[in-house]
Amino acid sequence: xxxxxxxxxxxxxxxxxxxxxxxxxxxxxxxxxxxxxxxxxxxxxxxxxxxxxxxxxxxxxxxxxxxxxxxxxxxxxxxxxxxxxxxxxxxxxxxxxxxxxxxxxxxxxxxxxxxxxxxxxxxxxxxxxxxxxxxxxxxxxxxxxxxxxxxxxxxxxxxxxxxxxxxxxxxxxxxxxxxxxxxxxxxxxxxxxxxxxxxxxxxxxxxxxxxxxxxxxxxxxxxxxxxxxxxxxxxxxxxxxxxxxxxxxxxxxxxxxxxxxxxxxxxxxxxxxxxxxxxxxxxxxxx
Amino acid sequence: xxxxxxxxxxxxxxxxxxxxxxxxxxxxxxxxxxxxxxxxxxxxxxxxxxxxxxxxxxxxxxxxxxxxxxxxxxxxxxxxxxxxxxxxxxxxxxxxxxxxxxxxxxxxxxxxxxxxxxxxxxxxxxxxxxxxxxxxxxxxxxxxxxxxxxxxxxxxxxxxxxxxxxxxxxxxxxxxxxxxxxxxxxxxxxxxxxxxxxxxxxxxxxxxxxxxxxxxxxxxxxxxxxxxxxxxxxx
Ligand SMILES: Nc1ncnc2c1ncn2[C@@H]1O[C@H](COP(=O)(O)OP(=O)(O)O)[C@@H](O)[C@H]1O
Ligand SMILES: [Mg+2]
Numbered sequence: 011x012x013x014x015x016x017x018x019x020x021x022x023x024x025x026x027x028x029x030x031x032x033x034x035x036x037x038x039x040x041x042x043x044x045x046x047x048x049x050x051x052x053x054x055x056x057x058x059x060x061x062x063x064x065x066x067x068x069x070x071x072x073x074x075x076x077x078x079x080x081x082x083x084x085x086x087x088x089x090x091x092x093x094x095x096x097x098x099x100x101x102x103x104x105x106x107x108x109x110x111x112x113x114x115x116x117x118x119x120x121x122x123x124x125x126x127x128x129x130x131x132x133x134x135x136x137x138x139x140x141x142x143x144x145x146x147x148x149x150x151x152x153x154x155x156x157x158x159x160x161x162x163x164x165x166x167x168x169x170x171x172x173x174x175x176x177x178x179x180x181x182x183x184x185x186x187x188x189x190x191x192x193x194x195x196x197x198x199x200x201x202x203x204x205x206x207x208x209x210x211x212x213x214x215x216x217x218x219x220x221x222x223x224x225x226x227x228x229x230x231x232x233x234x235x236x237x238x239x240x241x242x243x244x245x246x247x248x249x250x251x252x253x254x255x256x257x258x259x260x261x262x263x264x265x266x267x268x269x270x271x272x273x274x275x276x277x278x279x280x281x282x283x284x285x286x287x288x289x290x291x292x293x294x295x296x297x
Numbered sequence: 298x299x300x301x302x303x304x305x306x307x308x309x310x311x312x313x314x315x316x317x318x319x320x321x322x323x324x325x326x327x328x329x330x331x332x333x334x335x336x337x338x339x340x341x342x343x344x345x346x347x348x349x350x351x352x353x354x355x356x357x358x359x360x361x362x363x364x365x366x367x368x369x370x371x372x373x374x375x376x377x378x379x380x381x382x383x384x385x386x387x388x389x390x391x392x393x394x395x396x397x398x399x400x401x402x403x404x405x406x407x408x409x410x411x412x413x414x415x416x417x418x419x420x421x422x423x424x425x426x427x428x429x430x431x432x433x434x435x436x437x438x439x440x441x442x443x444x445x446x447x448x449x450x451x452x453x454x455x456x457x458x459x460x461x462x463x464x465x466x467x468x469x470x471x472x473x474x475x476x477x478x479x480x481x482x483x484x485x486x487x488x489x490x491x492x493x494x495x496x497x498x499x500x501x502x503x504x505x506x507x508x509x510x511x512x513x514x515x516x517x518x519x520x521x522x523x524x525x526x527x528x529x530x531x532x
Contacts, residue, residue: 173401180387180398187385189369190347190378192402192448294389 015145016266017259022147024258025155026220028251029213030231031238032161033206039245040182040202041097046108049232050115051207055081055214056223057123060130070130074215078208085207089200097199112228119225130218154216161209162251168205169247178202182245237280243290252291256283300325300483301346301377301452302358308341308350315341317507323452328474328484330494330515333504334527339487340382342504343456346485347379348372359452374402378450382457382487384441386429393425395440399447407449408480414443417473435466442473446482453477453484459493467493491523503527 034048045051055077062073092111096103138149169175177198181188185195217223217231234257241256242249257276264275283291299322308316315338323329333339344350345365346357352365364372373379378399386395396414415422418439424432429440438458445453459467467490474497477484488494495501495515503511503526511518511526 173397176390176394176398177401179389179394180401183387183389184385186349186369187381187387188398189349190373190381190385191398191444192370192373193398194368194370 012266016262018145018147019151020259020262021255022151022155022258023262024251024255025151025158026213026216026254027234027238027257028158028254029154029161029209029216031235031242031250031254032158032165032247033209033213034232034235035239035242035245035247035250036165036206036209037203038239039247040178041199042101043093043097043104044101044108044236045093046105046232047111047115047228048108048210048235049230050112050119050228051081051085052210052214052217052231053119053223053225053228054084054115055207055211056130056218057119057128059211059214059218060128063130070132070215070219073130074211077214078211081207081211082204085210086200086204089203090196093203094196094199112232116225116228123225125224125226127222127224128218129222130215132219136219150216150220154220157212157216158251158254161212162247165205165209165247174201234276237276240290241280241283243292243294245294246290246292249290249292298361299323299358300327300360301485302361303342303346304356304358306342306345306352306356308338308345308352310341315507316345319504319507319509321502321509323483323485326478326481326483327499328478328486328497330498330501331485331487331504332489332491332494332501332523332527335489336506337504338507339504340456341507343379343382343454343485343487346372347377347454370402373448376403376405376448376451377454378403378445378448378452379454380438380441380445380456380458382460384434384437386437386440386444388428388430390429391426392421392429392432392440395429396421396425396443396447399444403448403450405449409446409449411447414446417446417476418443433466435462435470438462438466438470439473442470446477451483453482455484455486457487457489459488459490471497491527505529 030052034045037043037045058077058080059070059073062068062076063070092107093104096107135149139146140149169178177193181193181195181198188195237257238253239250241253256279260279261272261276265272301323303319303321306316306319319342331339345352348367348369357365359375364375387398396411420436421439421443429437458470471493486494486497498515501512501515501518502509503523505526511522
């Protein structure tokens with residue numbers, strides 16, 4: 011029985027990792043850019059939600075709703091003003107710039123909010139749970155997982171059912187030919203990063219309500235996100251969700267065996283998947 | 298006034314000069330062929346006109362207005378559509394999605410729509426949900442031409458649509474050109490294969506080593522003159 015509980019908790023935890031990862035996956039899929047500041051942007055969004063909750067007295071979900079368009083704007087501007095200038099055949103400049111951004115965000119958040127750890131209050135939701143047979147599921151983890159599925163479905167719809175998604179895929183295939191269709195690749199990239207930041211805001215909502223956070227925890231979230239994207243296969247949204255779940259389950263199973271093994275078990279699962287399937291579980295057919 | 302005009306067009310790849318002062322005009326409703334051997338500069342000319350290679354102002358005009366400094370997407374929005382060399386379908390898009398990309402920016406109503414493109418190339422309708430790259434070379438070329446037509450362009454640029462295709466397939470594809478003409482489009486076809494191009498063209502430009510070496514109506518050019526302009530007088 012304990013194992014069923016462990017695995018279910020792991021699946022739900024995987025929803026959080028998938029939310030960390032989906033924005034990264036989206037951006038990587040469209041412009042082959044690995045944003046090393048991704049985790050710090052999640053932390054930034056968590057502080058933004060915290061500020062809105064504290065200043066305006068909003069509930070966390072309302073605050074996230076308000077933070078989402080602000081984060082979209084930040085993502086759009088970041089891409090337009092900074093990242094578009096360093097994208098190119100050489101992958102090193104965007105890595106260096108986003109690494110710099112990561113350090114800058116951590117320091118700026120530390121200046122603004124100190125190094126103390128904080129939490130977004132979620133009231134009664136924090137402690138509520140539902141019983142499903144032998145297992146008791148926290149409402150917050152359930153909401154996290156449901157959000158991860160909804161975000162995956164929404165992105166999937168955007169990609170495969172809308173004109174913007176078609177332009178995303180075309181630009182990802184071949185920006186030069188896309189420009190012959192009247193697409194401005196820089197504008198497409200800016201929209202994509204804006205949308206990724208909306209996903210980041212949703213991730214931040216759950217990051218900040220479920221546990222304490224401080225300005226330095228971004229890089230570790232980036233690692234989980236990165237592992238989930240790679241496990242799933244680069245550019246596959248459902249794969250990213252599956253990747254998050256695999257890391258989540260590996261962590262709870264590891265922790266069940268020995269509490270000190272939680273984090274390690276996630277990384278080991280990542281390595282094992284890579285050894286068996288070097289291109290991830292659901293690689294794109296071409297590249 | 299010419300619909301499209303290049304004057305004294307030059308183009309560089311780094312230090313390498315690929316075009317040396319090319320003058321070309323295209324009148325409304327006209328079909329012009331640009332022929333020349335491999336490396337003559339035909340693709341560079343097409344890329345310059347469509348904005349993939351940026352020109353200094355004063356060298357490419359559409360309707361008398363300077364477009365040489367505009368980026369490719371703006372030039373496309375003004376009605377210059379290209380069928381690029383090598384077809385360049387989007388591999389992650391289906392046939393129909395590839396066609397729809399042609400209308401992504403320039404949504405001008407006119408003779409061309411999904412329906413009329415499917416009537417021009419019926420096989421594409423049967424295959425419309427398949428990935429574009431699952432099609433044969435000739436069918437891919439039809440998608441590429443259809444995609445460019447979807448924007449109802451004023452100028453259609455076709456870069457070596459016969460490249461790598463069997464003669465009977467080439468004939469099928471060129472059979473669409475009279476229909477395209479009837480809709481009033483003005484067309485530039487670039488070819489190494491002189492035969493097909495000469496049949497559809499009102500006027501011909503022959504290029505060699507980045508220069509126009511001969512131009513005129515197909516019926517007024519002798520075989521010898523074309524041979525010399527194509528391969529060089531010494532060949
Ligand atoms: N991307 C490029 N970089 C450098 N040189 C190029 C490039 N593309 C074409 N060239 C050179 O420019 C000249 C003209 O090429 P191109 O326009 O492709 O000719 P064509 O289409 O008539 O075969 C050739 O000498 C070719 O080697
Ligand atoms: Mg060529």
